Amino acid sequence: MVENPDLTIIVDQGENPIDFNPFFEFLNIFINFGQGVLSSTEIVPTGQVVPSSILNPQESITPPIFSGEKVYYAQCNGYGNISLPDGCTLCYAGCGPTTVAMIAASYLGTSYNPKTIVDTYDSEGYLLGCSGSRYTDAYTLLKNLGLKTTDYLVFNLEKADTVVPQLRGYLNAGWTFFTLASFCDGGCGHFFWITDIDSDGNIFAYDPAYGRYQIPYNENSRYPFPLYRLAFGVKK
DSSP: EEEEEEEESSHHHHHHHHOHHHHHHHHHHHEEEEBBOOOOOOOOOOBBBOGGGGGOOOOOOOSSSSEEEEEEEEEESSSOOOOOOOBBBHHHHHHHHHHHHHHHHHHOOOOHHHHHHHHHHHHHOOOTTEEEEEEEHHHHHHHHTTEEEEEEEEEEEEEEEHHHHHHHHHHHHOOOEEEEEEEEEEEEEEEEEEEEEOOOOOEEEEEETTTTSSSSEEEGTTTTEEEEEEEEEOHH
């Protein structure tokens, strides 16, 4: 099973997140497969359903949004109706390619957007559909674009205050982080781009779903979530 290159472990399936199982989590991390998906019925840590306004691909916000030297894309605005190669839309399960698009556009230019990144996932045969996408494919794509990357930093569903010391050292050296975390117990996998940590340990990220009204978004505002699972550094 460990040697099977086609093994895919789903982090979250929208309104029916799978139960957390340490054995499968081990496989998910060390086989280097990991998926993030945001469903229109996903349960957030407060126990409330994500407001429909967060998941409205019809909303007329023109991407990209510039915040300093970085570019922000929302997975449900402007590009939200893009069909993914394996089913569903960017709004439903496109946090992975949207995060890749933000990183590529910020470092390499705005010719990179969610549509061009989805097309690249498709042409390369990467998994991208209703069950989300894999962080290994995001890693490979960003490296193929010529960006520098670190090794994977693996966390055990850790809270922000636990991961901050390790991340801060990399950030001080110019790295930012493509990140996978869980936003509810046992599921709700989601990708986002960590760009800063302030003196109080607040983690700020370009979050393609939750962060479209605060750019960058203070992920600690959902404490004790998100629970961090994996990250890798990226820079030009």
